[in-house]
Amino acid sequence: MSSSGSFNNEAPLLSITLAQLNPTVGDVVGNAAKALEARARAAEDGADLVMLPELFLLGYPPEDLVLRRSVLAACEREIAKLAASTADGGPALFVPAPRRAADGEGIENAAFFLADGKILASQAKVELPNYGVFDDARVFRPGALPDPITFRGVRIGCLICEDMWLPRVADHLAKHGAELLLVPNGSPFELGKRRRRHELAAERARAANLPLVYLNQVGGQDELVFDGDSFVVDRTGRIVATLPRFAEATATIEFRRGDAGIECLSLGADEVGEDDDDLADVWQAMVLGLRDYVRKTGFPGIVLGLSGGIDSALSLAVAVDALGAQNVRAVRLPSKYTSQQSMDDAQENADRLGVQLDTVPIVETVAALEHTLDETAGALNDLTAQNLQARTRGVLLMALSNQLGLMLLTTGNKSEMSVGYATLYGDMCGGYSVLKDVYKTMVFDLAKWRNTHRPPGALGPNGVVIPEAIIVRPPSAELKPDQTDQDNLPPYDQLDRILHMLIEDELPVADIVAAGEPEAIVRRVQKMLYAAEYKRRQAPPGVKITPRNLSRDRRWPIANGWRE
Ligand SMILES: Nc1ncnc2c1ncn2[C@@H]1O[C@H](COP(=O)(O)OP(=O)(O)OC[C@H]2O[C@@H]([n+]3cccc(C(=O)O)c3)[C@H](O)[C@@H]2O)[C@@H](O)[C@H]1O
Ligand SMILES: Nc1ncnc2c1ncn2[C@@H]1O[C@H](COP(=O)(O)OP(=O)(O)OP(=O)(O)O)[C@@H](O)[C@H]1O
Ligand SMILES: NC(=O)CC[C@H](N)C(=O)O
Secondary structure, three states, X not given: OOOEOOOOOOOOOXXXXXXXXXXXXXXXXXXXXXXXXXXXXXXXXXXOEEEOOOOOOOOOOOHHHHHOHHHHHHHHHHHHHHHHHHHHOOOEEXXXXXXXXXXXXOEEEEEEEEEOOEEEEEEEOOOOOOOOOOOHHHHOOOOOOOOOEEEOOXXXXXXXXXXXXXXXXXXXXXXXXXXXXXXXXXXXXXXXXXXXXXXXXXXXXXXXXXXXXXXXXXXXXXXEEEEEOOEEEOOOOOEEEEOOEOOOEEEEEEXXXXXXXXXXXXXXXXXXXXXXXXXXXXXHHHHHHXXXXXXXXXXXXXXXXOOOXXXXXHHHHHHHHHHOHHHEEEEEOOOOOOOHHHHHHHHHHHHHHOOEEEEOOOHHHHHHHHHHHHHHHOOOOHHHHHHHHHHXXXXXXXXXXXXXXXXEEEOOOHHHHHHOOOOOOOOOOOOEEOOOOOOHHHHHHHHHHHHXXXXXXOOOOOOXXXXXXXXXXXXXXOOOOOOOHHHOOOOHHHHHHHHHHHXXXXXXXXXXXXXXXXXXXXXXXXXXXXXXXXXXXXXXOEOOOOXXXXXXXXXXXXXXXXXX
């Protein structure tokens, strides 16, 4: 980001390169190399300092990996090497990394200021988030309130992610003479988060009367997607510079000393808009989450069962946008209940996305299994027979995963996973899911959205990628004749409304009834939600999209005698 705006002709006092990068958790040496690459680019820009996101050297969140002695030793070694690299007179480095606390008791989520060939200063995160998906307090010890670091004559105050979410650290830094606030973050995407970050940054900047630089990590890490979206606010809380969303980027921002104190020279306010397109954000999060999961776990691509229904169609479109059609394989596995329309729709779907589609009929395999069970179990009841079909597909898809070396993508959505409408070891087979935290009603909205939008960086084609017939058909598992999901479940708009109130809003039944939902249905949905906990614990991970996913955000007992 070049300097523009009213201070153009004044020499900057300090220029900082924001390195919005995508680390790999555990790849300490690789992450250090990334930091050095960013530093080389920053040197070309004439920057004084390169800033990296929270815990960049190890990657965030490191979970219990950070408890290993060898991991801390590797981080210490790389910090020493990075410090030595700054002896060349080029930019200083502000690198977040874990460290053992000075008294040897516990580990800190720290940040190191490396300049002139040495560690100029360091500090540790004070506020440790211990809610939702965050377990910082499990592995880290809180640091002491930090003092500003003086660099090139500027007193820089640093807040590490959650430190910005509460007033204590910013208040302390302001009181102790900070002139500029730097905030390295590991802040995962969720719907509504962007506005909250902007509001909090503005609040801290205004209260401290200081400009604030918010730098976030980007990339997928298991269930979390870090969306980047870094920005700078001035002392009035106005956003004056932004970095891209869901992509790596570096930008050099210049600061000068003005009448009121340190000021940002990069006035990019015109470019800043509060982009509130939830569907676009969700799409980008699913794409980046899947792309990084597959890349970071070392798969060349994915395979999935394509039924002609909306969930697998949408999962396929996300996979193609993330990985490219050549790295995605789809398989139709028709049973005796599979309609010709499903077969045709799946074919059109694969054709539109340019994906190779194979067909593996399951009729004979299911018949053989039924026959094998005959003597012991007699004629199979409805549910057993349905699940046997889903499990046959699971076995065959996992065999194809083994054979082709491709990860099996699971297609279950949040509505189904909430109420247990899926077969364990059947359609729940697989390594990862993009729809796990997306309600069925949003699945439909996303399909319509993708048919009219091609998001930036998408590897899939323009235009309609999900045939209209798939979007307008009533959802069906096609596990028995003329079956639709609505035989077993309330209509999806009602189900999703109730689930949202139970899961995201955590409302008691009485409040949901007071909001207009029929009590019998609310109780039934709540019962299904509680009873399906065992299934969710065995479900593959999937991209976090909402403020409360069905994994770390919601930790419920499986054996649970509580009924409301
Ligand atoms: N608390 C608990 N802890 C551990 N295990 C527990 C358990 N409760 C049951 N189980 C086990 O789980 C079994 C029941 O689970 P499971 O075998 O999966 O079967 P179940 O949940 O009974 O049935 C699957 C449901 O999902 C529907 N479905 C299936 C496939 C696709 C779709 C779709 O549209 O996407 C829908 C299907 O129509 C049916 O309503 C029990 O027989 C028992 O073995
Ligand atoms: N005939 C089929 N061919 C290939 N895969 C299938 C078939 N039927 C089911 N599957 C796989 O099992 C998953 C669960 O499918 P099912 O049709 O039972 O329910 P669904 O949740 O409505 O999913 P979809 O909307 O994709 O059909 C599908 O998404 C798909 O991956
Ligand atoms: N890494 C952190 O401290 C993240 C916590 C913070 N509340 C966020 O989501 O941005």
